[in-house]
Amino acid sequence: MSTIQDIQFSDAIMSRINEYIARYPEGRQKSAILPILHLVQDEYGWMSEPVMNKVAEILSIKPIEVYEVVTFYTMYNLKPVGKYKLEFCGTSCCVLRGAENLMDYTLNKLGIKEGETTADGLFTVTRVECLGACGYAPMMQVGDDYLEHLTPESIDEFIESRRNTVK
């Protein structure tokens, strides 16, 4: 079992956290939970128990209140993921523009199945629901960015460029 003491958030993160808390009325600090969880996920990659417990401590709420939230909202990773998480939109409008074939293409290229991570820990591929880019389909989200009007060539290029940056 990990304990809260395992984790210390950096000063930079703590000051962002306090900024978020200040957006809500006195005593309503729990309201800041979603933005704070995004912030710590960006830092730690996923929602490990010590991270969640630390957030609970900061917000003066019970750990279970954090778990409840983390398991409801799909953007929080419940387990570690690759350095680049490729989230393909698989909803209707993107499917009409070839999203299914494109995702198959990517999975084949990387030699993994949906939800898996490549052995080098670089890429995870998942299917998500409509991301509000239906007119620019097919598309995927990678981190903070939307990559739209995808083609097999643009996928190749993306994967190569990410492989090269870590070499």
Next chain:
Amino acid sequence: MGRKIILEHYNVPNLKDYEVYRSVGGYRAVEKALKSMTPDEVVQEVKRSGLRGRGGAGFPTGMKWSFIAKPEGKPRYLLCNADESEPGTFKDRYMMQYNPHFLIDGMICSAYALGCNTAYIYVRGEYKFIIKILEKAILEAKANGWLGKNILGTGYDLEIYVHTGAGAYICGEETALIESIEGKRGNPRIKPPFPAVSGLYGCPTVVNNVESLAVVSWIIQNGGDEYSKIGLGNSTGTKLISASGNIRKPGVYEIELGLSVEEFMYSDEYCGGMQHEGRDLKAVVAGGSSVPILPKELILKTASGENRLMTYESLSDGGFKTGTMLGSGGFIVYDEAACIVRNTWNFSRFYHHESCGQCSPCREGTGWLEKVLHRVEHGTGRWADIDLLVEITKKIEGNTICPFGDAASWPVASAVRHFRHEFEYHVRYPEKIKNREHFASEPMRLFMNEFVK
């Protein structure tokens, strides 16, 4: 050329920068409202405009505002709904990306009208790039005295903050959105009490869509009467339409309400006709995934043979039998290679995934729909499944806490109603449909003879 209100200046480079926005007349509405109008006059102006909520339900905005309770000693909240997760809808993102100050401008006028000193913009978590744009715009507005304490020396205080969602379609439902801002799971609340009486932190709250709030600034600057002259009948003003699917020019278009569907579909100013030469239009989902799908004959003309128009009234002409809804304005176009069964399964998977799980008819029913549609689409469907689907939708519809249950039922019920022959085809030819592109290689119309009895 239709009248443009929201996208009037979208050709102006760097419109998202404060100075540029100011140079095209930005924030003049705030000045007018705060300096020369009472809050109630602002509400009256919005009532006169005939503006109806652009988030989906089309409820008159001015009327909604007049319901807000004003108990002593309790703050009131304005929440801007930028959750935008209804498949087929991407208009709010477009507007916020190109013209974030327009939203802030409208929100200040609206918050003033409602007597709110704090407002939140609830943005879906995936729109991180939009959040950055909005936060910058808010800082700029504040630095220039449009937000903060004692705005323009009038004694009115307002803060606007961005609140980030985290991937849950249901948080677009207004009471789920409130729960989410309170830091909880997005479980819709049982109404009443309505948010206008008891919303965020138990205080009176108004929730409005991005587009609804943004145009308030135009209405204040130009007058409600002027706005009501645009559009047709009770569908006043303009509307952003997100167009996607098998069309030549997908994207966001501002239309004057009253434009014919045919013109919107085929004119070069808008969708520009079909994506592929030689593939005819099969169906349209006119207002986001939740509204009934209509076949070509019924989307271009109503059952009584009138031209179908882009208005609340015309699109719903014929009720659920032969009509649909304007909804959020997510206009999804299917050509004859598209498989309606596969699409319906796709939607049902979405609704199953997004159900918050509080009510059993919705939680279980969406699961059954997905399961039955999965087997029909994958060649193991039975004849009885087709009626079973309709039965399940009837058990969900109207039996749930929030309108999500209806939203999950309508796409399925309407698909079976208008495209029963495609479901029958799937049951009859399980081998043919193993090829995912079945209707692309052999259009449905080649088989139609067999189904016409």
